[in-house]
Amino acid sequence: MKRPTMADIARRAGVSKVAVSYALNDQPGVSETTRASIKSIADELGWRPNSAARALNGGRAQAVGLIVRRPARTLGVEPFFMEFISGVESVLSERSYALMLQMATTLDSEIEVCRRWWGERRVDGVFLIDLQADDVRPSVIEALGLPAVAVGPPEVSGPLPAIWSDDGESVHEIVRYLAVLGHRRIARVAGPPELAHTRIRDAALREACREAGIAPATVVHTDYTGDAGARATRALLIAPDRPTAIVFDNDIMAVAALSVAQELNLTIPADLSIVAWDESPLTQVVRPMLSAVTRDIAAYGASSAEALLALIEGEEVMDIREGYARFVPRGSTCPPPDRRPV
Numbered sequence: 001m002k003r004p005t006m007a008d009i010a011r012r013a014g015v016s017k018v019a020v021s022y023a024l025n026d027q028p029g030v031s032e033t034t035r036a037s038i039k040s041i042a043d044e045l046g047w048r049p050n051s052a053a054r055a056l057n058g059g060r061a062q063a064v065g066l067i068v069r070r071p072a073r074t075l076g077v078e079p080f081f082m083e084f085i086s087g088v089e090s091v092l093s094e095r096s097y098a099l100m101l102q103m104a105t106t107l108d109s110e111i112e113v114c115r116r117w118w119g120e121r122r123v124d125g126v127f128l129i130d131l132q133a134d135d136v137r138p139s140v141i142e143a144l145g146l147p148a149v150a151v152g153p154p155e156v157s158g159p160l161p162a163i164w165s166d167d168g169e170s171v172h173e174i175v176r177y178l179a180v181l182g183h184r185r186i187a188r189v190a191g192p193p194e195l196a197h198t199r200i201r202d203a204a205l206r207e208a209c210r211e212a213g214i215a216p217a218t219v220v221h222t223d224y225t226g227d228a229g230a231r232a233t234r235a236l237l238i239a240p241d242r243p244t245a246i247v248f249d250n251d252i253m254a255v256a257a258l259s260v261a262q263e264l265n266l267t268i269p270a271d272l273s274i275v276a277w278d279e280s281p282l283t284q285v286v287r288p289m290l291s292a293v294t295r296d297i298a299a300y301g302a303s304s305a306e307a308l309l310a311l312i313e314g315e316e317v318m319d320i321r322e323g324y325a326r327f328v329p330r331g332s333t334c335p336p337p338d339r340r341p342v
Contacts, residue, residue, distance in 0.1 A: 004045040012041045024049070063098040064308055065123040067110045069130060070224070072103045078224065078252055079280035080297060084151075087301025088127070095309060097124075107132075111140055118146045124312045125149075127304055131156045131196045147311040151304055154319045156196045161317040163304045166324040167197050168204035170293050171247075173327045174275055175208035175217075178245050181335045183273065187218040187243035189232045189253050201249070218243065222253065229253025233260040237272070244336035245273040251280045254290055273333040278325065288331030295325040 006020045013020065015034065022029035023038035024047075030038070066088070068081065075081050085099070092099055100123055104110040114137075117123045124147065128137055131152030138158030141148045150157035153164050178186055188205055191198045198221070205217050218236065222228035229248060236243055237260065248254035254276035258268060266272050268288055276283045279294035300322055307317045 004042075004047040006047075008045060009038060009042050009047060012045070013038050060312075061121050061124050062096060063100050063123050064092065064305075064312075065100040065102070065114070065117050065126040066129070067102050067104050067113055067126070069104045069107065069110050075103075077226070078250060079282065080250070080278055083280075083297035084301040084304075087298035087303075088305045089301075090298070091302050091305035091309065097309070107137070111137060114141060114146060115144065118144055125308045127151055127308060128157075128160065132194050133196050133199055135196070147308065149304055149307045149311065149317070151300075153196050153200060157319070161307060161311070162319045163300065163307060163322065164319070165295060165300070165322040167200050168207075170277075170325040170327065171201050171204035172208045172211075174247055174293065175205065175212055175214075177327055177329065178273065178275075178333070179212035179214055181245075181273070181333065182338070183245040183336050184214045185241065185243045186214065186245045186247065187220070187236050188247045189229055189236075189249065189257075190219055190221050191224050191249045193221045198249070205247075217247075222249075224250050224252065226252045226256040230256040230260050233257040234264075237261070237264055237266065243272075245275070245333070247275045247277070249277045251276045251278055251282045251290070251292070254292075255282050255286055258286060269332050269334040271337065273336070275327075275333060279328065283330075291328065291330045291333040293325035293327050295323060 006017050010017045010020045015038065019030050019034065020038055023035040024042060068075065088099060102113055104113060114126055126141070126146060126148045128141065128148055128150045129152070131150055133156060135156050138150055138160045142159045148160050150160040150162045152162060154162035175186065186209065190201065193199070202219060205219065209216050220232040220236065222232055229252065233246065233256070236246060246257065248257065254274055257274055261268050261272055268274055274290055276290045276292040278297065279292035283290040283292045303320055303322060307320060310317050
């Protein structure tokens with residue numbers, strides 16, 4: 001069916017398009033009786049305002065943007081993004097806001113999308129994710145005047161309010177647990193080294209191992225994909241002095257490690273303990289169930305959306321610290337072979 005227009009309403013009401021515009025925008029120029037009649041006809045025809053035209057006229061776009069600078073397949077296999085978006089949508093839907101989602105390949109292309117969205121008034125604000133150690137986006141976005149919240153540590157959020165959790169505390173909790181079990185050779189399969197949260201976890205891991213009195217953990221940086229996680233796991237497990245426990249920076253890589261262990265005739269957790277970052281349905285449906293750090297990612301998304309909408313309304317928004325991801329031991333961790341009773 002053709003989308004109803006102001007011209008359709010004007011013909012049905014027997015008035016001019018100018019009168020329809022006055023009535024629907026609650027402007028003076030028509031009588032209250034005519035205004036009520038026009039609005040009734042608009043409802044009957046199913047007319048809705050054109051958000052793009054309204055934005056060009058200085059109104060709100062009633063949309064916010066999220067740009068993901070990762071391979072598009074990431075959205076299909078990594079539960080974090082879907083859970084985060086579900087939390088965002090739980091807030092946006094209540095305010096009749098839409099979420100514009102776009103993939104980008106480079107930092108420059110992401111900035112260009114933000115410029116275009118803001119210049120064309122397609123969005124009222126944006127979420128910045130995957131903050132880097134020397135990220136230029138916060139200062140560029142602030143200079144544009146585009147409302148934005150940074151989903152990441154405040155050390156790199158620049159002038160933007162940060163929504164963050166303490167990844168360092170989570171790392172310390174994992175290492176303390178593994179050390180108490182008796183593990184002395186721990187490795188970590190991490191995300192890209194340029195990401196701010198990866199660097200925070202790297203530093204926390206070095207400190208936690210030192211506090212536990214164990215050798216520094218081996219760290220292998222990857223792109224978060226299952227293939228990269230499997231390759232990193234294989235390299236660690238065929239090394240002369242293989243680790244007795246491996247911590248993975250996402251659930252996809254941790255699940256991939258189960259197949260590598262089977263390929264090498266290793267039993268989980270008897271021969272190798274595995275810990276996944278961010279519990280998900282994937283970590284719970286495999287056997288053994290994976291020990292993991294868990295947090296309410298949907299609530300994380302909801303807090304981010306609440307903060308962004310508050311910014312759009314002109315309110316002052318400070319950094320928001322969410323609860324850190326807590327370690328939950330399950331079937332994939334136990335003492336290493338040399339620490340178990342015979």
